[in-house]
Structures are given as structure tokens and as C-alpha cells.
Amino acid sequence: xxxxxxxxxxxFFALDRSPSGxxxxxxxxxxxxxxxxxxxxxxxPRLLDDIAMDRDNQILIITGTGDRFMTEIDGPSLxxxxxxxxxxxxxxxxxxxxxxxxxxxxxxxxxxxxxxFEDQAPRSAIAxxxxxxxxxxxxx
Numbered sequence: 001x002x003x004x005x006x007x008x009x010x011x012f013f014a015l016d017r018s019p020s021g022x023x024x025x026x027x028x029x030x031x032x033x034x035x036x037x038x039x040x041x042x043x044x045p046r047l048l049d050d051i052a053m054d055r056d057n058q059i060l061i062i063t064g065t066g067d068r069f070m071t072e073i074d075g076p077s078l079x080x081x082x083x084x085x086x087x088x089x090x091x092x093x094x095x096x097x098x099x100x101x102x103x104x105x106x107x108x109x110x111x112x113x114x115x116x117f118e119d120q121a122p123r124s125a126i127a128x129x130x131x132x133x134x135x136x137x138x139x140x
Contacts, residue, residue, distance in 0.1 A: 005050035012040040013047055014065075021058030023051065026065055033066035038077040041093050048100035062110040069112040 006015040012034070014026040025047075027034035034040070051057055064070065079086040101108065 003050070003054055003056075005047065005054075008050070009043050009047045012037075012043050017057065021056055022061060023057045023059065024061045024063065025051070026063050027070060028065040031065070033068045033072075034064055034070045036070045036073040038074070038079060038090075041078075041090070041097070045093065045096040045100045048097070048104065052100065052104050058106055060104060060106055060108045062108065062112075064112055 009015075012027065012029070014024075014028055016024045016026075027040075029035045029037070029040075051060065075081075078090060081087050081090065
């Protein structure tokens with residue numbers, strides 16, 4: 001039986017699990033390469049809570065869609081980040097993402113490629129596989 005959370009966050013994440021418990025989490029935007037958005041950032045800690053609570057998950061593999069991993073950001077979707085309350089909420093969400101990854105009781109492997117803007121997911125992995133072209137956006 002497919003867990004409900006596999007479809008609950010389908011706008012941002014595609015999930016698939018093998019019979020042995022290997023969970024694949026693929027970030028996407030409309031089925032193509034993922035764009036970092038406010039709604040995606042808000043959904044990620046809730047998804048990670050669901051993943052953590054599902055004892056059938058044994059290993060988490062994180063990847064992107066297409067030839068890049070979150071190389072673009074939809075700034076307006078984050079709200080008016082010049083307002084302290086908006087910026088504070090974004091930072092609090094970011095902390096929740098990092099905490100949720102740290103709390104997962106399973107190995108995490110990331111397979112990413114090309115430039116990335118959002119790197120909390122790959123940095124949370126025990127192993128990260130990258131192509132030669134990968135570099136953090138801040139290093140570009």
C-alpha cells in the first residue's frame with residue numbers, strides 16, 4: 001500500500017519506495033528541474049516528518065529532476081523578505097529542515113548534479129554523489 005504522504009506533497013516531491021525500504025525522494029517543479037520556492041521550503045519539513053514516522057523506510061536517496069538541482073529561486077514566492085517577520089519565518093523553516101534531516105533514523109544518500117542553490121538536502125547525507133560540473137551557487 002502506498003503511504004498517503006507520497007501524494008500529499010506531489011507538487012514538489014516525487015517519492016518511490018522499493019520493497020526493501022529504499023525511499024527515493026526526487027525534487028521537482030511541474031515534473032521538471034526543481035525551482036526553490038517558498039511553498040516547497042514550507043512543505044519539506046512536513047514531508048521529512050512523515051518520512052521519519054514511516055518505519056518501512058530504511059534508506060533515503062535524494063535526487064533532483066533533469067540536469068540540475070534547484071539552480072533557480074522564485075523570490076516572490078518567499079514573500080517580502082525585507083520585512084523582519086517574513087525573513088524570520090524563512091530562517092525558522094530552514095532550521096526545521098536541517099533538524100528534520102538530522103532526526104531521520106536512516107542513512108541518507110544524495111545524488112545531485114550541476115549547480116545547486118539549495119544545499120541542505122545534499123549536505124545532510126552520509127554520502128553525496130556529484131558530477132564534475134557541480135558547484136554551490138554561492139561559489140559561482
